Amino acid sequence: MNPHILAAILSAVFMGTIGAVAVYADVSAETVTFYRLFIGAVLMGCFLLFTGQKDKVFTWPGFKVLVTGAFLACFVVFYVMALSYTSMANAVMLLYLAPVTASAVAHFFMGERLSGLSAALIGMALFGFAMMMEFNFSLTGRNEESIGLFYALCAMLCYAAFMLTNRLIHERVHVLTRSGFQMLVGALCVLPFMLQQGDSIGAVQWGWLVVAGIVPGFLAIMLAVVALRALPAATFGTLAYLEPITVVALAWFLFDQSLNTLQLSGSVLIIVSGAIQAVLSQRSPRWVAAEPTVGVG
Numbered sequence: 001m002n003p004h005i006l007a008a009i010l011s012a013v014f015m016g017t018i019g020a021v022a023v024y025a026d027v028s029a030e031t032v033t034f035y036r037l038f039i040g041a042v043l044m045g046c047f048l049l050f051t052g053q054k055d056k057v058f059t060w061p062g063f064k065v066l067v068t069g070a071f072l073a074c075f076v077v078f079y080v081m082a083l084s085y086t087s088m089a090n091a092v093m094l095l096y097l098a099p100v101t102a103s104a105v106a107h108f109f110m111g112e113r114l115s116g117l118s119a120a121l122i123g124m125a126l127f128g129f130a131m132m133m134e135f136n137f138s139l140t141g142r143n144e145e146s147i148g149l150f151y152a153l154c155a156m157l158c159y160a161a162f163m164l165t166n167r168l169i170h171e172r173v174h175v176l177t178r179s180g181f182q183m184l185v186g187a188l189c190v191l192p193f194m195l196q197q198g199d200s201i202g203a204v205q206w207g208w209l210v211v212a213g214i215v216p217g218f219l220a221i222m223l224a225v226v227a228l229r230a231l232p233a234a235t236f237g238t239l240a241y242l243e244p245i246t247v248v249a250l251a252w253f254l255f256d257q258s259l260n261t262l263q264l265s266g267s268v269l270i271i272v273s274g275a276i277q278a279v280l281s282q283r284s285p286r287w288v289a290a291e292p293t294v295g296v297g
Helices: 003-015 018-025 029-050 063-083 088-095 098-109 116-132 143-168 175-197 203-230 233-239 242-255 261-283 285-290
Strands: none
Touching: 003 203, 003 233, 003 242, 003 261, 018 029, 018 203, 018 242, 029 063, 029 175, 029 203, 063 088, 063 143, 063 175, 088 143, 098 116, 098 143, 098 233, 116 233, 116 242, 116 261, 143 203, 143 233, 175 203, 203 233, 233 261, 242 261
């Protein structure tokens, strides 16, 4: 399997663990998000220093990297704000329009032309996600709900922008440098919101916050940046739908939240569409020829 495809798959799976980690950590979403990003940035810096790559730490990453880090933080903050006004189902359904939005923008403005089959696969993955949510998108007409949907829309646009701006960063900025700075900038953006919560954190909770910084933080975001540097937006966007599958699977195994036939069918649909998209990407001559080399050295 192509290493960038594998990176995208692992990133989606690791991203999907944040829900379970947040439950065990039992602190506010802002606190989990801050330590997820901050610990991830610290780990990246330590890794580069201990492997003799300090030049990748003490360097100016460029304005685009900083902007991408802000998008990373904003999509989380807007999503948390949306949950205060509308249901999780409504917010998540809007948030996961991001891969479709990113693919459309890449098609029309970035020269990443979507074939009919690729567009169909994205649609199939989106439909599978809707099946997993049991098509549960309900509007009550309340003013508060409109505010929640607006915040969810902002979260979706920031998530799509995170995908796209990573594709625009110059190759001279090493993939480890960009992911480390993106996590650091994201953490600094979330810091004021985290301080407002005033959470009291115990020893066990600190352990889970460290896990958040390692798995859905350091590993997931680094692998996402590695994948986004090489994969077309459509391929990464389709594989990103493996994240909600991970969330549902962990809820099933850890919290005994059963899946019905519709949800299982939606999961299968996402997996099949992702697998076909991955195969198509590996067979695409234009993508293979343009694929940049990624390494840690």
